[in-house]
Amino acid sequence: MTSSLLFNITTFAYLVAMLLFFAFLASRAKAIGTAGIAAAYFGLLAQTGAIALRWKESYAMGVGHAPLSNLYESVVFFAWTIVLIFVLLDLKYRYRVIGAFVMPFALLGMAWAQLGMNTGIEPLVPALQSNWLLYHVITCFLGYAAFAVACGISIMYLIKANHDESGQKAGESSLLGMFPPIRVLDDLNYRAIMIGFPLLTLGIITGAAWANYAWGTYWSWDPKETWSLIVWFVYAAFLHARFTRGWVGKRAAWLSIIGFAATIFCYLGVNLFLSGLHSYGGK
Amino acid sequence: MTSKQRNLPQSLWDLFCSLKLTMSLLISLALTSIIGTIIPQGPPPQEYLEQISPAKFKLYQSLGFFDMYHSWWFILLLGLLTANLVSCSIKRLPHIWQTIIRPETVMTSALEQSLGAVVSVSSKIKPELLKEKVAAFLRAEFAEPVTTEVDGAWHLFAQKTPWCRLAVYFVHLSVIVIFIGAIIGSLFGYKGFVNITEGQSIDKVVSRAGKEINLGFSLRCDQFSVAYYTTGAPREFKSILTVLENGKPVPDYTNARIVVNDPLTYKGITFYQSSYGNAGDYFFTVSDLDGKNAASLTVNGTSSATLPDGSSMHVLEATEDVSAYVPGLSGPAAQVEIHPPQGKSETIVVYANHPEQNIQQARERKGSPVLQYKGARKRMYTGLQVAKDPGVWVVWLGCLLMVVGVYAAFFLSHRRIWVRIRNGSVTIGGNASKNQGAFRQYLDQLAEKLTSHLSREEHP
Numbered sequence: 001m002t003s004s005l006l007f008n009i010t011t012f013a014y015l016v017a018m019l020l021f022f023a024f025l026a027s028r029a030k031a032i033g034t035a036g037i038a039a040a041y042f043g044l045l046a047q048t049g050a051i052a053l054r055w056k057e058s059y060a061m062g063v064g065h066a067p068l069s070n071l072y073e074s075v076v077f078f079a080w081t082i083v084l085i086f087v088l089l090d091l092k093y094r095y096r097v098i099g100a101f102v103m104p105f106a107l108l109g110m111a112w113a114q115l116g117m118n119t120g121i122e123p124l125v126p127a128l129q130s131n132w133l134l135y136h137v138i139t140c141f142l143g144y145a146a147f148a149v150a151c152g153i154s155i156m157y158l159i160k161a162n163h164d165e166s167g168q169k170a171g172e173s174s175l176l177g178m179f180p181p182i183r184v185l186d187d188l189n190y191r192a193i194m195i196g197f198p199l200l201t202l203g204i205i206t207g208a209a210w211a212n213y214a215w216g217t218y219w220s221w222d223p224k225e226t227w228s229l230i231v232w233f234v235y236a237a238f239l240h241a242r243f244t245r246g247w248v249g250k251r252a253a254w255l256s257i258i259g260f261a262a263t264i265f266c267y268l269g270v271n272l273f274l275s276g277l278h279s280y281g282g283k
Numbered sequence: 284m285t286s287k288q289r290n291l292p293q294s295l296w297d298l299f300c301s302l303k304l305t306m307s308l309l310i311s312l313a314l315t316s317i318i319g320t321i322i323p324q325g326p327p328p329q330e331y332l333e334q335i336s337p338a339k340f341k342l343y344q345s346l347g348f349f350d351m352y353h354s355w356w357f358i359l360l361l362g363l364l365t366a367n368l369v370s371c372s373i374k375r376l377p378h379i380w381q382t383i384i385r386p387e388t389v390m391t392s393a394l395e396q397s398l399g400a401v402v403s404v405s406s407k408i409k410p411e412l413l414k415e416k417v418a419a420f421l422r423a424e425f426a427e428p429v430t431t432e433v434d435g436a437w438h439l440f441a442q443k444t445p446w447c448r449l450a451v452y453f454v455h456l457s458v459i460v461i462f463i464g465a466i467i468g469s470l471f472g473y474k475g476f477v478n479i480t481e482g483q484s485i486d487k488v489v490s491r492a493g494k495e496i497n498l499g500f501s502l503r504c505d506q507f508s509v510a511y512y513t514t515g516a517p518r519e520f521k522s523i524l525t526v527l528e529n530g531k532p533v534p535d536y537t538n539a540r541i542v543v544n545d546p547l548t549y550k551g552i553t554f555y556q557s558s559y560g561n562a563g564d565y566f567f568t569v570s571d572l573d574g575k576n577a578a579s580l581t582v583n584g585t586s587s588a589t590l591p592d593g594s595s596m597h598v599l600e601a602t603e604d605v606s607a608y609v610p611g612l613s614g615p616a617a618q619v620e621i622h623p624p625q626g627k628s629e630t631i632v633v634y635a636n637h638p639e640q641n642i643q644q645a646r647e648r649k650g651s652p653v654l655q656y657k658g659a660r661k662r663m664y665t666g667l668q669v670a671k672d673p674g675v676w677v678v679w680l681g682c683l684l685m686v687v688g689v690y691a692a693f694f695l696s697h698r699r700i701w702v703r704i705r706n707g708s709v710t711i712g713g714n715a716s717k718n719q720g721a722f723r724q725y726l727d728q729l730a731e732k733l734t735s736h737l738s739r740e741e742h743p
Contacts, residue, residue: 063512122514123518126517126518126519126520126542126543127543129543129544130544132544194693194694197689197693198686198693201686201689202686205682205685205686208678208682209682212672212675213546214544214555215555215557215668216474216546216553216555216668216669216670216672217474221319221324223320226316226320226352229316230313230317233309233310233312233313233316234309234310236309237305237306237309237310240305240306243302244302244305244306246303247306262313270320274321
């Protein structure tokens with residue numbers, strides 16, 4: 001068993017999970033929802049094994065390092081964290097249908113990584129040879145994943161809220177029947193960001209600590225750093241929106257979606273469109 | 284008129300205490316920060332200047348876009364945010380403080396109505412004893428209660444983690460602490476850069492602002508080396524450094540090894556491996572085509588030399604054996620670039636063992652002198668980032684405060700329980716600063732537990 005075979009199995013499992021959640025949405029059959037979450041669990045397990053195996057394989061190649069060193073490895077890890085946060089949320093709140101709006105993110109990541117990227121294990125460049133890599137990447141991506149889940153929930157919120165406003169329509173109501181009430185969606189959105197915000201904060205701080213240790217500057221307004229701060233500002237605004245008249249509900253949901261768009265730009269856009277210190281992430 | 288005068292400070296205060304201002308400041312900061320990630324920061328490079336029109340350049344410069352994170356308006360936004368969060372804290376903190384320090388220990392009917400969760404339990408146990416039993420129950424299951432007697436009724440009050448209500452103020456404070464750390468760093472610290480050639484030492488560095496700074500000691504580079512993976516990718520950039528005080532090596536800082544991600548700190552100044560290059564000397568002889576007027580010429584790897592005909596040259600790279608690059612030839616060779624006073628510069632290879640090739644090349648260049656390569660003395664230089672930042676620990680303190688504060692603000696809840704015992708009826712009310720739904724369930728379970736606890740006491 002190689003890690004790359006396991007990653008392919010993972011991708012397939014996420015595809016199956018996503019399709020099952022779509023079917024669950026349409027059919028409202030509880031068994032299909034259970035099958036969906038089972039496929040998600042299976043994929044998560046396979047991917048956990050695959051990441052561990054890739055880590056081991058890198059040692060066998062003599063260039064041993066945690067599989068978090070380039071774009072391929074980070075996209076794979078991102079998909080893993082998204083499913084992890086979704087599964088944890090499901091364990092606690094049991095709103096399976098959220099999977100239909102969250103699994104596509106994980107599947108997109110895995111499919112892009114497996115089909116469109118060089119999957120080879122490469123030795124670690126000197127700039128990344130530090131334990132801070134592990135702390136920094138893990139905290140950042142767990143945060144990003146929580147924001148991905150929050151974004152999925154916010155999309156559901158907006159669909160549901162628009163539907164509630166415009167009154168019942170026969171065709172839609174069956175699809176929306178499985179949606180939790182908007183009050184619950186608003187609450188789940190907040191809870192997901194409550195997980196993501198402290199992790200992003202930790203991610204920025206570990207990044208600053210690492211930069212200070214490696215370069216002597218904890219903050220240099222490099223595009224990646226600045227974009228992570230932009231993301232932080234957006235979610236800080238989201239957290240304050242709850243207590244501000246005129247900002248609750250739809251506007252907060254939009255903030256959550258904009259926050260995730262900024263997150264994705266911080267993660268991918270900066271490497272693709274702007275130059276800076278995080279260039280190794282763009283290869 | 285007087286009312287207007289009184290109103291201005293009041294409305295300004297209201298503005299600074301408003302969350303609407305917080306929202307607009309956070310969104311403004313997020314939006315404006317994008318500018319500096321698109322427009323290059325620092326002195327704009329030539330290629331960029333060619334891309335934009337002079338009018339645009341003037342506009343950008345007057346708005347401070349080339350150093351936007353230190354521009355007056357960005358600092359103003361940060362200042363307004365600071366003023367905003369200080370004002371909000373000043374306005375709300377006294378009330379929160381009272382809630383923590385002087386909690387209401389008696390459940391009046393007004394309080395009872397305001398509570399999210401209220402349950403009642405009845406018992407036949409005598410009031411005095413019942414009070415003791417309920418107090419013991421709260422002590423064991425929740426927290427130590429305070430007991431008060433009012434109008435023949437017993438009131439018990441117990442609470443958990445009241446201080447977590449302060450967490451959000453600690454988060455706000457942490458932002459200010461981080462700003463203070465950053466200000467200390469910019470006032471009393473510096474960032475600089477220095478190149479040291481192997482075998483040489485320096486006692487000054489150049490700061491980013493272009494100022495020369497005396498270190499107060501000397502730093503020598505003993506060696507610089509690069510190690511590679513088998514794939515050819517670099518694995519390690521390493522400098523061996525020695526700190527010298529009055530020309531003498533300092534014991535614990537002799538032959539200290541620094542690599543990327545592992546710097547050297549001495550007397551609060553830290554040296555980081557940042558770049559490297561060749562500072563070796565290359566030796567040539569220069570002569571006329573017929574071999575007359577031969578003179579030796581030494582060219583340093585970091586500079587260029589002038590030839591008799593007025594052109595300048597510098598060395599691009601050199602090898603001990605050229606056969607791998609030029610089949611049929613062997614021995615040392617150097618690739619040099621020659622810039623004639625007029626005309627185009629060109630790149631040629633100068634050999635040590637093939638004088639005929641060197642003469643041939645000189646002929647082709649018409650009248651330029653013949654170069655003969657004599658070998659090299661290899662020497663590297665290491666490029667070090669230098670930083671002194673006495674404010675960095677204040678920044679870390681702020682970060683710690685922020686992490687702990689955010690955790691407490693999100694995940695801890697101030698939970699309060701009031702109990703009133705009157706005429707054999709026990710009324711339990713409570714509320715939580717977070718997650719009321721879960722707390723209501725908790726209170727219901729607590730009431731059930733108390734019921735069975737009391738009934739066991741009634742019928743032993």
